[in-house]
Structure formats: C-alpha cells, structure tokens
Amino acid sequence: MTLKELERIRAKAQKELAVRGVEISPDSELKPPRPGEVRVVLRNCGQIDPERIEDYIAKDGYFALYKVLNMTPEQVIEEAKRSGLRGRGGAGFPPGQKWFFARQAVASRPAPADGTPPAYLICNGDEGDPGAFMDRAVLEGDPNSVLEGMAIAAYAMGATQGYIYVRAEYPVAVEHLQTAIPQARRLGLLGKNIFGKGFDFDVDIRIGAGAFVCGEETALIDSIEGRRGEPRPRPPFPAVSGLWGKPTSVNNVETLANIPQIFLNGADWFAGMGTEKSKGTKTFAIAGKVKNAGLIEVPMGITMREIIYDIGEGILNKKKFKAAQTGGPLGGCLPAKYLDTPIDFESLAAAGSLMGSGGLIVLDENDCMVDVARFFMDFTQDESCGKCPPCCLGTKRLLEILTRMTQAEGTAEDLQTIEYLTENISTTSLCALGQGSVNPVVTTMRHFRDEYESHVYKKFCPSGVCKGMFHYEILADVCNGCGVCRKKCPDKVIKGDKKVVHEIDLPNCIVCGDCYKACKFDAIAIRPGPTPKSRLPERR
Amino acid sequence: MTTLTINGKTIEAPGGTILEVSQANGIRIPTLCNHPALAPKGACRLCLVEVKGSRVLQPACTFPISEGMEVQTESPKVRAARKFVLELLLSDHPKDCMTCEMCGNCELQDLIYEYGVKETPFVGDHHEYPLDDRDPFILRDMEKCIHCRRCIRACDEIQAVNAITMINRGFRSKVATSFDTRLQDSNCVFCGQCISVCPTGALTEKDSHGQGRVWQTTKVTTTCPYCGVGCNFDLNIRDGKVVKVTSNWNNPVNKGALCVKGRFGWQFLHSPDRLTIPLMKSSLWKEHKGTEGAPSRYEGFVEADWETALDAVAKGLLTAKSEDGPDAVGILASAKCTNEENYLIQKLARREIGTNNIDHCARL
Amino acid sequence: MSMDLLAHLQELDNLITREKPKGGALIPVLHQAQELYGYLPKELQDYIADGLGIPQSNVYGVVTFYAFFTTKPRGRHRVGLCLGTACYVRGNTKNLERLSRELGVNAGESTPDLRYSLEVCRCIGLCSKAPAIMIDKSVHSKVQPDQVAEILSRYE
Structure with missing residues (x-):
C-alpha cells in the first residue's frame, strides 16, 4: 500500500458511498447528532458500512496512520501528550504517557531472540459497566477507526x-472485527512493512x-494469557511487565478511536475542545x-443538565429527577445539586463519582437510593474475583447490610x-474494582442519607421500591373513579364502582405497583407501613 | 544502593521489595499469603504499608523499593487497615480454636491475638463445607481456608503437580481439584506440601489428628530413611513417640519439600511388626550355632545377633560362588541406602564376588 | 471415551492444533469447544487440558471463573435477561419473574426438555432499549411482562 493507492481507493469509495448511501436501522440507539453534540469518536457510526474498509477510507481512514509512520515514535508520543487526551476507560490516564513508559521499557531490554514481539498493545473492549455501550457502538459501527488507532499506538510504543x-x-x-481485520491485512494496512515504512503490526x-473484573488491565492480561482474570498488584505496571512479561500498553476502545482524528486534525484541534484538564469529547450512554435515551458525544465540560434535559429531553412520565448515576458500578449517584457542574474527570471525582466509561443512568423519584x-453492591460482589479479602x-458484608435495610431489618x-x-x-x-466498589454506597449515603435513615428508623421506603416497607393508598380526594387501576390490578384487589372513589384491599395487595404506574391523576400515594408479608412474592 | 526511610529510619538496600528490605533490617511486617518458599502474591492485604504519595495502602510483599521512598509499617492507619482485614477474615472463619488441630500454630490466630480482634463487627454468611476426610493422609477443612493460595502455589511452584486450583469466583471461590473431586481422583501425589504451607487449620495431617498440639510436642530434625536423597524433616515427638512429620525449611537438601513416604509414612516406627533385631531361619541357626536358638514371633525363624547373621550371609555367598561360579550370585541393593552405600555394594558384587548381577529397587 | 466426546473429536483436535501454538489458547479453545458441544463436561475439559498441556485443575478453575462457560447442558435457546442498571430500574425483574414462571425454572437453569435455558446477564449494552431480553442472538426491547409468553413461543 502506498499513499497514492490509498488516495485512489478513497476517491473511488467516496463516489460510491455518495451514490449508495448507508441505511440506519430505525431502532438504532445512535440517532443523528442532536444539537449540542460533537462527534469525533462516533463520527462514522451510521455513516459508513462497517463491513467495508473502503467506506472507512472514504472518510480519510488510515491517512492518519500514513502520517504517523512518517514521524518518529517520540514525535507521535509528544503529539498525543500535547492533545491532552486522557484514557476513556475510567481512570483518565493519558495514553501518551503509557506509550512513553512502554517505549522506555522496550528500549531498556534486549530485543527478543526468539522472534516473539518486543511489546504488545491491547485494546480493552471489555466494556462491562452496566449502562455503558459506547465501545460496542464504535466496534460495531466503525471497527477500522479502532484498528487504525491501535496501529498508531503500537508504532509509538514499539509493539508489533x-x-x-x-x-x-x-x-x-x-x-465486524472479524471482517475488518482481514480486509485491513489484504490492503496491507495491517501486517508486515505497513506503507513500506518497515513497521510490522498485526x-x-x-x-x-x-x-467484569477483566476490564481491569492486569486481569485482562491474565485473561488473554488464558488464566483466571485476577488483578495483580502494581507495580510492576503493564508498561514494564505486562502480557507474557513484555512491555504492554492497555488502551480503551474510545481512547483508540480518538487517535486517528487527533493525528488527522492535529493536537491543537483536539485540545481546543473540552476543559482545562479534560480535553476533547466524551461519549455518554x-x-x-430519561425520554430520549441513547448514545451521545459531547465536548467535555458540558453540564449534566444539558445532557439530561436538552439532549435527553428530560425525565420520563413527568417524574422528578432524583439522581444521575455515572461511572457504572464503581461510580456514584449525584443528586440535583450537581446538575450544573461541568462534566470532566476532576469535577466528577470531586463529587465522589467517576467519569468511568461514560454510562449515565437517570434515576427518578421512584428509584430508591438504598x-x-x-x-450495585450485588453486582460488584458477584463480580469480585475473590483474590483479596477486603473486596x-x-x-459481601456491605451487600448483606444493604439487603437487610431494604428488607426492613436495618439498624442504626x-x-x-x-x-x-x-x-x-x-x-x-487490591485493584480498582475493590477500591471503587464502595462509591455507589458512599455517594448515596452522602447525598441521600435521609433515605437510609428512613429505611432504618421508620422502616419506610419513600420511593416505593423496597417491598414490605410501604403500601399504596388511593387518595379519596383525588381519585375520580376512572377504573384504570382496577383493570390493571393483576390480583383484582382494587374495588370501586365507576366514578366512585376506589379502594385497595390492603391485606391482599401484593404491592406490584401496576396501579400506581397506571393512575394518570396521581391519586395513588406511597405510604409507610408494610402490607402483610405472607402475600409478598419471594425475593430473588 | 537505594536509600529509603522505613518508619523514619534511613536504610540503604541493594533492591528488593519493602518486605524483604524491612525483614533484612529487623522490621517485622505481618504477612499471611506470603511464604518464603513461594513467589509473593500481594493478595491477603495483611502486609499493607503506607507509602508516601500513594492514595491507597500498598502490599509490602510485592512493592519494590525506590530511591527516596518513605514507608510507614506501623502507623495507626496501617494498623487499622490490618485489623479491618482480620475482622473480615474472622467473619468467615469458624471460632473453634479450642478444638482446632492448629491452635497455637496458626498464623491467623496469632495475628488476631496481636491485633486484638476480640469479635468481628460483621455478621453474615460464612462458608459451610463438610469436613473433607475422603482422602488418605490429608484432611481438608475448607471452612478454615482464608484463600491465601499458599497451597495452590506450593502445588504449582514447588511440586509442579497442579492438583489444586482456585475454582469459582468471589465469595464462592474455593480451593479444589478439577470438578472438586477427592484428591485421590486427581493427579495429587500426596506430597503434603500444601499442608506444610497452610497458615491455618484448613489442611492438616489426617493421621496426626488429636495426637498433640504444637506446645505438647518437641521437634527433632532428622534425615528421612526412605531413600538416598537424604531429605531432612522434623519429627514431632510427644511422650517419646513420633506423632507427626513437618517440613524443615532451613535444610539445604530439600528446602522443606517432602514426598508422600517421608511426610506420611512414619507410623512404621512404632509398629509392633517392625523388626528391630535380625531373624534367621531356625535350620540355618542350628547349622551355625548348633543350638535351637531363641524363638521369634515368626514360625521357622529364631532371633539372631548381627554377628551370627552376617557371618551366615558371608558364608553363603562364598559357598555359592565356589560351587556354582560368581554369576550364581545376584545382588539387589536398596534405594533406601545412600549413594555411597550403593557404591560399596556394587564394589562387593563386581570386585569381591565377581558378578555384574547387581541392581537396586529404585521403584519402591 | 464416550460417544459424546467422539461426536466432534476431529473438529476438537483441529481446534486444539490450530490454537495451541498461539499463546493463551485455553479461553479461545473453551469458547469454540462449548460451541461444538453446547457445554463443557469433565471429560471434555480433561481432553482439552491434555491437548494443550495445561493442568486439568487449571482448566476447571478457568471454566468456573467465567460466567460464560457452563459445565451443564444448556437449552437450544438461551434466554438472556439483562439486569444491568438501566434494565433494572426499568423493571426487568418483573420480566424475570414472568419468564421464570412461564418456563418453570430459575435463572441459571434449563427446562427439562432442553428447549430453553434462562440466564441473567449483566448489561448487554441495550440500555436505551431497556428492559431488554436477548434470545440467542436476537434482541427483544422494551419488553412488558405480558409479552413474555408470546416472545418465548417464537423459539421452537
């Protein structure tokens, strides 16, 4: 492959793409960019056929790689650092820094005599945070951008x-990756002597x-080596001793998908977006x-309010916003007072949460924070590898306490x-999973302590979630006897004639909440005090 | 040389981990998953120390020292963290030290005592496993397992057998064989290295149960009689009787490692069937001494003395050689002998008797 | 060797030969072996262990660590109910109760006729379509409990 050939493919593919167009499935979570969005990572998703490398080339694909191979690795690292790009996997560590350390480690040891690679580059696509699916969207919609980013990263750090x-x-x-990789190999964009520059990478x-724990870089390395994915203590860091003991850089999908754009448009272009310490854009799921759920990409520094109310079009069913959960199981729940905080690595961390991979789950008044x-504790407990006792x-102990609290057995x-x-x-x-596992509890305890106290002291779940800790009551002064709740009730325990105030036969109510959801007049209220336990469905 | 401070004291060291440097300088850091014979794992979080500049506490057993590093091994924060880990471990551990075989010899018990963990603040589920006595030699009480993986690492790093591993994940994880079978249905060779490194009462010697706690026994270091390798181990003796064999990590020959015979095959010492004096066939004795001889427990045999017995052997060999030629004699030596002894016996065969009919029972 | 193992022995051997020279072959081999046999019984695990030169215990340790691997036969159709955060707050536990009732099995179990197995998974990345159920490779989004029976009936 030469530059000329690449340009020829691009010209041909651009024409063809213009004629053919790309169809987006109507139920795709990736909608056309909404006002306020800036698409860098997602720019090609839905715009090209991900199973045709030519489509990617039509969008200037692999031109960044060509450009990079005419620079020295040191220049590449410098440019990546200058862009201010920080790792999108959660911790926000600058990838340029990772490559720099790995490159140093490669230089400090003799080249392997057995023909094995001197170093490895790993793309971390183990997107395990419930509520995050941006990496899936990129891998499905634009796999070549990740492959090109990987090749650039590999060149910078010295991996083959x-x-x-x-x-x-x-x-x-x-x-889609299984399609993309052979296509790239066939065009000589992966494999030996890429662009005739003596750079090998596959x-x-x-x-x-x-x-879930395999998203942690040392566990991921163990998993690739064919073992149980149990994190190892760092140091040694993977940059020094990673996959099969070789210098290794582990970078996230979204991070790598940013790389080609940074080299096409320059570090200054990238650094021109975002906040002082968090540059560029970020995808959020x-x-x-929220009314308009889906995947978005916005400049760093945008507020949560803009995301939820402008782009997300507000809360479903006219309910009240209670909290936004960011950063997945290792992140936290932020209440309304943070709606106007600009979202970047620092401000989320200061609020006790995490950028994480960018999941943003909106919770309303009917979500119980306990x-x-x-x-989340059930999740992390289930996903804990079992290596260190604190995690x-x-x-386990935290989960037991929280479970007791949601069953009206919590104590002061x-x-x-x-x-x-x-x-x-x-x-x-030992690892970030254990260390971060407490964040959902810490943030809810900090911001919603009243709910915990209500569960403990009043045995009342004010959000109407924890079974046995509340009951429903039809408000006589509001109910107009429309009968919707009566029809919805699966056990037929709501009585009342048409246009007459209805009543729930409490001892026989299973507190399923169908009536509460169905009532259009807010005539059903959540009240303290349990319904008879014998009628409750068994807890899972 | 690297210069660092540990607890305010300036120390120079050529390198290594915080734990190694601390130990070399007389600073004790408690450990549980660490064992001198095994590679460090950093898992148990007991050796946590404060390293200046680090947000979280770091495990001393894996953390390498660096120039200018400032380490605190006994700060209130560190001690509180260790106590927390111990409380967690205790919340999932039987509190039956009174009857536990390892009482007084248990690393967990010692640390619980040292850190004053009177009771755990956590109530909740704990593992419930039946006592696994399906195997010979090794008794497994997995409720007492603290998941330090020393046994797994010994089985891998020392013995290279890999009969056991960690199965499942998180709270459900357990040390077991493939499909959690009996040890004898796996490739376990019953070397007992797992027992020798177990810090608690999870893995113990089946035949030694109830025979005496650590303070009731005395240790005598000796050499294993089973083969010529000459492994050393400690006989654990109570009231003049051997009740257990334990690893002696300090000897240079086997560095604590043993095989099934050395570790578990000590019961013969006190067997009533054991021969302690030579026996001769009654007829042979009569031929040599002309008397009936002292009767033994075995029919047709009388109790002899070494001189008479060896005399009879020598005479027999000479007779065979002179009457039927040297190749009428064959010698089978024992693998229990040392190399030197086996060298001498082949000299006897080849030079004195003049035959190459010499072999030994290395397949014991 | 049982007939079960013999069923795909040639493919299994090819697979082991193909993957072994690459490092870290165990997990790819387990994935593909589970595709071939549907599950990973002891006999199969031990065969893979011997083929790859890995201790049998380690193979079992890996199989039991990863939720995706199973040592029990699974149904023809894998009903995966997502209990990621979005699906949880959008009420997928109700769908789980219904699925469980319709199939007569708990999560993690298979129906006796091996038509379905019911699994709970952690976020399949369909958060904007919550609550979601994935059956084999097809996605059912915004599922309501009373749709469950009809959806199931589509899978023979």
Missing part, C-alpha cells in the same frame, strides 16, 4: 502485535467470557428514566458499619 479484547456479549462487534481478537446501592468479603449500628466498611475497602483492596 496487538490484541483486541471484546466481550462475548457483543457478537456483532466481534463479527491484531488478534480475544473474546471475553463474562467477567444515557439511559434509565436499593440502587444494593443493586471479596467486604463487599448498620449505618456505622457501612461507613467503616466503605472507608476501609477503598484503601485496602
């Missing part, structure tokens, strides 16, 4: 072999097998109780124990 680790839950992403796919904390046993002492556990788990756990 790359692995792309994708979740097994993303079969389409795997399929990529293999590794499919995850259902373990908005979900939960139950949300319990939900393995600590999250439990509140103290929660604080004791969260404080210590975060400083003593």
Whole structure:
C-alpha cells in the first residue's frame, strides 16, 4: 500500500458511498447528532458500512496512520501528550504517557531472540459497566477507526502485535472485527512493512467470557494469557511487565478511536475542545428514566443538565429527577445539586463519582437510593474475583447490610458499619474494582442519607421500591373513579364502582405497583407501613 | 544502593521489595499469603504499608523499593487497615480454636491475638463445607481456608503437580481439584506440601489428628530413611513417640519439600511388626550355632545377633560362588541406602564376588 | 471415551492444533469447544487440558471463573435477561419473574426438555432499549411482562 493507492481507493469509495448511501436501522440507539453534540469518536457510526474498509477510507481512514509512520515514535508520543487526551476507560490516564513508559521499557531490554514481539498493545473492549455501550457502538459501527488507532499506538510504543479484547456479549462487534481485520491485512494496512515504512503490526481478537473484573488491565492480561482474570498488584505496571512479561500498553476502545482524528486534525484541534484538564469529547450512554435515551458525544465540560434535559429531553412520565448515576458500578449517584457542574474527570471525582466509561443512568423519584446501592453492591460482589479479602468479603458484608435495610431489618449500628466498611475497602483492596466498589454506597449515603435513615428508623421506603416497607393508598380526594387501576390490578384487589372513589384491599395487595404506574391523576400515594408479608412474592 | 526511610529510619538496600528490605533490617511486617518458599502474591492485604504519595495502602510483599521512598509499617492507619482485614477474615472463619488441630500454630490466630480482634463487627454468611476426610493422609477443612493460595502455589511452584486450583469466583471461590473431586481422583501425589504451607487449620495431617498440639510436642530434625536423597524433616515427638512429620525449611537438601513416604509414612516406627533385631531361619541357626536358638514371633525363624547373621550371609555367598561360579550370585541393593552405600555394594558384587548381577529397587 | 466426546473429536483436535501454538489458547479453545458441544463436561475439559498441556485443575478453575462457560447442558435457546442498571430500574425483574414462571425454572437453569435455558446477564449494552431480553442472538426491547409468553413461543 502506498499513499497514492490509498488516495485512489478513497476517491473511488467516496463516489460510491455518495451514490449508495448507508441505511440506519430505525431502532438504532445512535440517532443523528442532536444539537449540542460533537462527534469525533462516533463520527462514522451510521455513516459508513462497517463491513467495508473502503467506506472507512472514504472518510480519510488510515491517512492518519500514513502520517504517523512518517514521524518518529517520540514525535507521535509528544503529539498525543500535547492533545491532552486522557484514557476513556475510567481512570483518565493519558495514553501518551503509557506509550512513553512502554517505549522506555522496550528500549531498556534486549530485543527478543526468539522472534516473539518486543511489546504488545491491547485494546480493552471489555466494556462491562452496566449502562455503558459506547465501545460496542464504535466496534460495531466503525471497527477500522479502532484498528487504525491501535496501529498508531503500537508504532509509538514499539509493539508489533496487538490484541483486541471484546466481550462475548457483543457478537456483532466481534463479527465486524472479524471482517475488518482481514480486509485491513489484504490492503496491507495491517501486517508486515505497513506503507513500506518497515513497521510490522498485526491484531488478534480475544473474546471475553463474562467477567467484569477483566476490564481491569492486569486481569485482562491474565485473561488473554488464558488464566483466571485476577488483578495483580502494581507495580510492576503493564508498561514494564505486562502480557507474557513484555512491555504492554492497555488502551480503551474510545481512547483508540480518538487517535486517528487527533493525528488527522492535529493536537491543537483536539485540545481546543473540552476543559482545562479534560480535553476533547466524551461519549455518554444515557439511559434509565430519561425520554430520549441513547448514545451521545459531547465536548467535555458540558453540564449534566444539558445532557439530561436538552439532549435527553428530560425525565420520563413527568417524574422528578432524583439522581444521575455515572461511572457504572464503581461510580456514584449525584443528586440535583450537581446538575450544573461541568462534566470532566476532576469535577466528577470531586463529587465522589467517576467519569468511568461514560454510562449515565437517570434515576427518578421512584428509584430508591438504598436499593440502587444494593443493586450495585450485588453486582460488584458477584463480580469480585475473590483474590483479596477486603473486596471479596467486604463487599459481601456491605451487600448483606444493604439487603437487610431494604428488607426492613436495618439498624442504626448498620449505618456505622457501612461507613467503616466503605472507608476501609477503598484503601485496602487490591485493584480498582475493590477500591471503587464502595462509591455507589458512599455517594448515596452522602447525598441521600435521609433515605437510609428512613429505611432504618421508620422502616419506610419513600420511593416505593423496597417491598414490605410501604403500601399504596388511593387518595379519596383525588381519585375520580376512572377504573384504570382496577383493570390493571393483576390480583383484582382494587374495588370501586365507576366514578366512585376506589379502594385497595390492603391485606391482599401484593404491592406490584401496576396501579400506581397506571393512575394518570396521581391519586395513588406511597405510604409507610408494610402490607402483610405472607402475600409478598419471594425475593430473588 | 537505594536509600529509603522505613518508619523514619534511613536504610540503604541493594533492591528488593519493602518486605524483604524491612525483614533484612529487623522490621517485622505481618504477612499471611506470603511464604518464603513461594513467589509473593500481594493478595491477603495483611502486609499493607503506607507509602508516601500513594492514595491507597500498598502490599509490602510485592512493592519494590525506590530511591527516596518513605514507608510507614506501623502507623495507626496501617494498623487499622490490618485489623479491618482480620475482622473480615474472622467473619468467615469458624471460632473453634479450642478444638482446632492448629491452635497455637496458626498464623491467623496469632495475628488476631496481636491485633486484638476480640469479635468481628460483621455478621453474615460464612462458608459451610463438610469436613473433607475422603482422602488418605490429608484432611481438608475448607471452612478454615482464608484463600491465601499458599497451597495452590506450593502445588504449582514447588511440586509442579497442579492438583489444586482456585475454582469459582468471589465469595464462592474455593480451593479444589478439577470438578472438586477427592484428591485421590486427581493427579495429587500426596506430597503434603500444601499442608506444610497452610497458615491455618484448613489442611492438616489426617493421621496426626488429636495426637498433640504444637506446645505438647518437641521437634527433632532428622534425615528421612526412605531413600538416598537424604531429605531432612522434623519429627514431632510427644511422650517419646513420633506423632507427626513437618517440613524443615532451613535444610539445604530439600528446602522443606517432602514426598508422600517421608511426610506420611512414619507410623512404621512404632509398629509392633517392625523388626528391630535380625531373624534367621531356625535350620540355618542350628547349622551355625548348633543350638535351637531363641524363638521369634515368626514360625521357622529364631532371633539372631548381627554377628551370627552376617557371618551366615558371608558364608553363603562364598559357598555359592565356589560351587556354582560368581554369576550364581545376584545382588539387589536398596534405594533406601545412600549413594555411597550403593557404591560399596556394587564394589562387593563386581570386585569381591565377581558378578555384574547387581541392581537396586529404585521403584519402591 | 464416550460417544459424546467422539461426536466432534476431529473438529476438537483441529481446534486444539490450530490454537495451541498461539499463546493463551485455553479461553479461545473453551469458547469454540462449548460451541461444538453446547457445554463443557469433565471429560471434555480433561481432553482439552491434555491437548494443550495445561493442568486439568487449571482448566476447571478457568471454566468456573467465567460466567460464560457452563459445565451443564444448556437449552437450544438461551434466554438472556439483562439486569444491568438501566434494565433494572426499568423493571426487568418483573420480566424475570414472568419468564421464570412461564418456563418453570430459575435463572441459571434449563427446562427439562432442553428447549430453553434462562440466564441473567449483566448489561448487554441495550440500555436505551431497556428492559431488554436477548434470545440467542436476537434482541427483544422494551419488553412488558405480558409479552413474555408470546416472545418465548417464537423459539421452537
């Protein structure tokens, strides 16, 4: 492949693409950019056929790689650093820095005599945060941008072999990669002597097998090596001793998809977007109780209010916003007072949450924060690898306490124990999963302590979630007897004639909430006090 | 040389981990998953120390020292963290030290004592496994397992057998064989290295149960009689009787490692069937001594003395050689002998008797 | 060797030969072996262990670590119910109760006729279509409990 050939393919593909066009499936979560969005990472998603490399080339694909191969690796690292790009996987570590350390490590040891690669580049596509699906969208919609980013990163750090680790839950992403990689090889954009510049680089796919902890870079390395994905203490950092003991850089999908654009448009262009310490754009997966859920890409520094109310079009069913959960199971829940905080790495961390991979789940007044904390603890507890006691046993104990609280068995002492556990788990756990596992609990305790106290002291779940800790009551002065609730009730325990105030036969109510949801007149209220336990469905 | 400070004291060291440098300088850092014979793992979080500039506490066993590093090994923060980890471990550990075989010899018990963990603030689920006595030699009480993985690493790093591994994940994880079978249905060779490194009562010697706690026994270092390798180990003796064999990590021959015979095959010492004096066939004795001889427990044999017995052997060998030629004699030596002894016996065969009929029972 | 293992032995051997020279072959081999046999019984795991020169215990350790691998036969159709955050707050637990009732099995189990197996998964990235159920490779979005029976009936 030469520049001339690449230009010829581009010209031909651009014409062809203009004629053919690309159809977007109507139920795609990726809608056309909404006002306020700036698409860098998602620029090609939905605009090209991901299974045709020519389409990617039509969008200037692989021109950045050509440009980079005419620079020295040191210049590439410098440019990446100058752009201010920070890792999009969660921690926000600058990828240029990772490549720099890995390059140093490669230089400090003799070249392998056995023909094995001197270093590895790993693309982390083990997007495990519930509520985040931007990496899936990029891998499915624009796999070549990730491959090009990987090649550039590999050149900078001195790797000749790359692995792309994708979740097994993303079969389409795997399929599209399995198409893209041979296509790139056929055009000489992967393989030996790329662009005749003496740079060799190839990529293999590794499919995850259902373990959240493998998103942690050392666990991911263990998993690629064919072992249980259990994090190792750092140091040594993967940049020094990673995959098979070689210098390794692990970069996230979204990070790598940014790279070609940075080199096409220049570091200054990228650094011109975002805030002082968080440059560029960020994709967010908005979900939960928001009208217009889906994937968006916005400049760093945008406020949560803009995302939820402008782009997301506000809360579903006219409910009240309660909190935004960001950063997945290791992130936190932020209440309304943070709606106007600009979103970047620092401000989210200062609020006790995380940028994470960019999941943003909107919670409304009918979400119980104790139950949300319990939900996340159930997740991390289930996903804890079991290697270190603070995470393995600590999250278990936290989950037990939170479960008791949501079953009306919480005590004042439990509140103290929660604080004791969260404080210590975060400083003593081996990896980021354990250390961050407490964040959903810490933030909900900080911002919604009244809900915890209500669960503990009043045995009342004010959001109407925790079974046995509330009941429904039809407000006589509001109910107009429309009968919708009566029809919706699966157990037929709501009585009342048409246009007459209805009543719930409480002892026989299973508190399913169907009536509450169905009432259009807000005539059903959540009240303290349990319904008879014998009627409650068994907890899962 | 790297210069660092540990607890305010300036220390120079050529390199290594915080734990290694601390130990070399007389600073004790508690450990649980660490074992001198095994590669460090950084898993148990007992050796956590404060490293200036680090947000979280760091494990001393894996953290390398660096120039200008400032380490605190006993700060209130560190001690509180260790106590927290111990409380968690105790919340999932049987509190039956009174009857536990390892009482007084348990690293967890010692640390719980040292850190004054009277009771755990956590109530909740704990593992419930039946006592696994399906195997010979090794008793597995997995409720006492603290998941330090020393056994797994010993099985891998020392013995290279890999019979056991960690199965499942998180709270459900357990040390087990493939499909959690009996050890004897796996490739386990019953070397017992796993027992020797277990810090708690999770893995113990089946035949030694109830025979005496650590303070009731004395240790005598000796050499294994089973083969010529000459492994050393400690006989654990109570009231003049051997009740257990334990690894001796300090000897240079086997560095604590043993095989099934050395570790578990000590019961013969006190067997009533054990021969302690030579026996001779009654007829042979009569031929040599002209008397009936002292009867033994075995029919047709009398109790002899070494001189008479060896005399009879020598005479027999000479007779065979002179009557039927040297190749009428064959010698089978024992693998229990040392190399030197086996060298001498082949000299006896080849030079004194003049035959190449010499072999030994290395397949014991 | 049982007939079960013999069923795809040639493919299994090819697979082991193909993957072994690459490093870290175990997980790719387990993935593909599970495709071939539907599950990973002891006999199969031990065969893979011997083929790849890995201790049997380690293979089992890996299989039990990753949620995707199973040692029990699974149904022809894998009903995956997402309990990621978005699906959870959008009420997928109700769908789970209904699925469980319709199929007569709990999460993690298969129906006796091996038509379905019911699994709970952690976020399949369909948050904007929550609550979502994935059956085999097809997605059912914004599922309501009373749609569950009809959806199931589409899978023979």
